[in-house]
Amino acid sequence: MTTTTTLARAALALAVLLTLGAGAARVEGDATRGKSIYARYAGCHAIARNRVGPRHAGLFGRAAGSLEDYAYSGAMKDWGLVWDAATLDRFLADPRGVVPGTKMGFAGIKDAAERADLIAYLAEATAP
Numbered sequence: 001m002t003t004t005t006t007l008a009r010a011a012l013a014l015a016v017l018l019t020l021g022a023g024a025a026r027v028e029g030d031a032t033r034g035k036s037i038y039a040r041y042a043g044c045h046a047i048a049r050n051r052v053g054p055r056h057a058g059l060f061g062r063a064a065g066s067l068e069d070y071a072y073s074g075a076m077k078d079w080g081l082v083w084d085a086a087t088l089d090r091f092l093a094d095p096r097g098v099v100p101g102t103k104m105g106f107a108g109i110k111d112a113a114e115r116a117d118l119i120a121y122l123a124e125a126t127a128p
């Protein structure tokens with residue numbers, strides 16, 4: 001085997017290892033933990049009905065501020081994004097920084113793993 005072939009094989013093996021490693025390092029939320037985090041805010045939100053905040057049923061794929069029977073802030077209605085794992089993660093990290101003028105009076109969740117757990121729960125619990 002030539003030195004070039006050996007080097008090429010080593011580079012390929014390294015690329016495969018890095019790819020596998022990146023996959024293993026991806027944060028997967030724990031929906032059970034997420035459920036108990038969500039329960040802390042039961043005074044503000046429920047899945048099935050509007051409380052202080054809008055209901056979360058059908059959240060994924062819904063445009064922000066789009067329920068007809070909930071009185072959103074203008075800021076939320078004008079935000080123009082659709083809820084998915086990425087937009088929820090951004091918003092929940094810093095609600096008032098990400099949607100200035102929102103009436104969601106909540107400082108957010110700074111811990112990325114807690115947000116991942118919560119989003120994993122919401123993905124399950126809000127599915128139609």
Ligand code: HEM
Binds near residue numbers: 083
């Ligand atoms: C884990 C905690 C929370 C999550 C996952 C969450 C999630 C959300 C989401 C996704 C929206 C936008 C929904 C839509 O566009 O239909 C929203 C809005 C809202 N939430 Fe929360 N929220 C949380 C905590 C809270 C808390 C603690 C309060 C009360 C103090 C609250 C009050 C509100 C209000 C009033 C809105 C309407 C915002 C506006 O129109 O500007 N939320 N929430």
